[in-house]
Amino acid sequence: MTPEPPSHVTRVFVPRDSAACSVGADEVAERISASGAVEVVRTGSRGMLWLEPLVEVETAAGRIGYGPVAPEEVDGLIAGGMLDGAGDSLGLVEELPWMKRQQRLTFERVGVVDPLSTADYETHGGMSGLRKALTMAPADVVETVVDSGLRGRGGAGFPTGIKWRTVLGAEADIKFVCCNADEGDSGTYADRMLIEGDPFTLIEGMTIAAYAVGAAEGYVYLRSEYPDAVATLTDAIARARDEGWLGPDILGSGFGFDLHVRVGAGAYICGEETSMLESLEGKRGMVRAKPPIPALEGLFGRPTVVNNVLSLATVPTILANGAAAYAAYGTGRSLGTSVFQLGGNVARGGIVETAFGITLGELVNDFGGGTSSGRPVRAVQVGGPLGAYLPVEQFDLPMDYEAFAAAGAMVGHGGIVVFDETVDMAAMARFAFEFCAAESCGKCTPCRVGAVRGVETIDRIVADEDRTQNLVLLEDLCELMTDGSLCAMGGLTPMPVRSAVRHFGEDFTA
């Protein structure tokens, strides 16, 4: 054990999140450590990515923020009184309008705690959801999740509790809980930030899921493109075992569950749940036909809960504070909060966790501050590479699963990518097909062949070869892929394409 530092030593918080480190957080932390009498705590990121590296200094009033801080600015800031909360600061981080307007439930601890400190985790409310769950009958835990209205945050939006009910009702020698952390959609990074910033929340959520459905083993399928997340989660699982939070007798309850990390190998399609299961089984990531649904015949043919990171990481707060408290947020059938991610050409990119119902425009303009290039926003893509491109005219759309579906779009995993007026939407539509052609598992023809034909057709349209007929052909191809593909890869690739043609048709000319 390292001794507690004396109380007069100032605590300084610097993110260890890979986004923060990509712009110099490690070097900033080193410089601050080298300055002497400070304790540097490495946390997750608050999600205000345009302020990274964001340094926070603990004071009697709260944490004072400084950012973005370049490594070479550290000495000057310290000379200016940074370690006393003085000098050129952003003020109290919790009071920044960007933070104050959010309702952080899933991301409550991200950026606040040391992600690998079990003590920090418990001090900030961790494990209270699991402790509560273990006092309840498994079926009551499932019904609490049903009542909360929680829907799959991976993109499909299927009610989490209903899925759990199916697994609970299935009989088998072993059941599994699998977390889909194959966050391959461009513009989404909340899974990564949660795992790097508060991994115990995911572990707790998966343990609650396992208890609720009677599962003995869990797997987190995590992409190889996220090496820091792999390292953090692997370390956190080992620490959780040491604390008795995982293992044969969790918290002395007699309930046993263990958890393992499996690293992906660079296949986008493995974010599709059945492909992910194939990959976990050690096979090519070929999509399975449904039915049978994974809840009944999932990993190795056993009943399996497959949920996204954010769905599972939201379960602890639901159990700790009750279904009604969670369902009080949101609108219509989109209850609770969602973790939106602003990216691309945006002035203030980052994590916005807020109740469903906020409009797209509020996110892009109020939170995001428009583009980083300073040019007008022309399009935003919501929900990843398979989501629709929307024009500024649709900025009053509320972030709500049904409202988006009605507009021919999808909320997906909550990623919002901003493009300025220089974007060529025909090129983006072509890219959607190119990406599908490269990443298709090849099992079904509409996806495997359709994507290639799509690229060719867009090339002809842009070259003004039989433009009118080829636009009809393109629409026909999109319809066929939507209706005929086995999974969302081929089934949703038409969404960005059709939305680009519909809203930005002027780009599809020679």
Add this chain to the structure above:
Amino acid sequence: MTSEVVAAAPVPVPGRAQRVREIAEELRGLRGALIPILHAVQEEFGYVDQPDVAVIADVLNLAVAEVHGVVTFYKDFRRTAAGRTTVAICQAEACRSVGAVELAEHARRTIGCGFGETTYDGRVTLEEIYCFGNCALGPAVQVAGKLHGRVTPTRLDALLGETR
């Protein structure tokens, strides 16, 4: 599409087959052990060689074709050694919105090879990646395993200079 060219006669590395067998035997008890084994082999040797496939298949009691199918499905598994430094540039939508396509063009020109290729002197392997999850700080580039954000062509040149 590129077709797989199998080298005429792979040069046997002394002891490699034995070491691959040890890795496979150590991990065979895992559920779905094949992908963890392939990662471990690549971690140690830098790539998965064709003779490794038969050894792994033997340990797992799988057909060579099954293991070959898995190795070739996943982009991560290399079939030849990479250059001394691997430079991976994100080409997904969010990075495209802030110039990743232009950055890739610059990289191809200055490094002197295309995506999926290694320079003739074996110095750099250039790869395209679809998303590092650094979408608010793009363009994102990974150089020798370290992620960098807001990488302009000038910044990329500086990063490449540091690796020399």
